[in-house]
Amino acid sequence: MSKRILDTPYGKFEIEKAPEIEIKGGEKLKLPVMTPIIVPTESIVANTYNPNHVDPQNMDLLKTSIVDNGFTFAIVTIWDEEQEKFVIIDGFHRFTILKDVLECKEIPIVVLEHDMVKRMSATVQFNRARGVHQVELMGDLVKSMFDQGADDEQIAHMLGMELEEVFRLKQITGIAYLFRNQPYSKSWEMQEVEQ
Template identity: 60%
Template sequence: MIIKSKKGDIKLPCLDVRIVDINDVKANNYNPNEVPKNNMELLEESILSNGFCFAVVTVFDPDLDKFIIVDGFHRYVIFKEYLKAEQIPIIVLDHDISKRMEATVQFNRARGVHQVELMGDLVQALVEQGVEDEEISRKLGMEVEEVYRLKQITGIAELFKNQKYSKAWEMTEVEADV
């Protein structure tokens, strides 16, 4: 189903929830956020009190024959480790690796939760996949300067090999009012 908006059509994957075996779902290896133990306990309480309101967002990886988590890792952990559930509700997106990494950050940043060091690793992975700085900036909701800073955090000069640098400063003399 699609909803029309002034900015274009909006897909509604939230209406296509599947219940799958929890062992068919796997964490991604790039999610740049963490949740403190007390917040995990609060999430568990929320699920027990309010039900499971937000399905885990995934993509299907045919090589692994698993659903890889894009968003909802902590909900997955609660279901699997805390509640010992055998099944979990998921939504499956059709994204390649770059798009799903971008989606993970978009979901995290929309909630205001991410870690700088892990964001640097994510930016590094996107650069290594050939994604341009401006596209990373636009897709991850950050300024280009933030992308540059995150590239610096990774400490990898390789990330800057195609960077255009501005000309050096030029000194000019200024008369001082005395």
């Protein structure tokens, strides 16, 4: 495998050529996930076009996930010659937790070779592909956690949700026994309306 050499103000970095696996039709799929490098935190900057926003509650959950599970997804970047920085394509919020909250001096990244259009589209693709969790699947997850003995407050904490979200997801599953310990309340009242 040949290596790509990046000679930067932060040092010289050798990036292995991404291995490939065969996919449908005999084509090849590159695996840049297998070629991370570790760089100084100050060598990384955010892009200027990412429309994604994460609320504070989910940022707290992201921090908890990183601390509990380790850092499992490298920041996806490109090397920008003009800025002399690694520009984030995907992983800004993970980067923020590592840099500002955990105060890491070095961060693992993957470096793609994309032009501006491709990197902008990649950012949107990453965001949209991740998207929001499918409601039905989240409902099933809540049901499974409930079946394993977790109560509403535990589920809300572990999944970074409000109790109201847990209740809504329990409703979606359509299973009455999930509400067996909840007090009943009317959500609306019937009224006669003159026509």
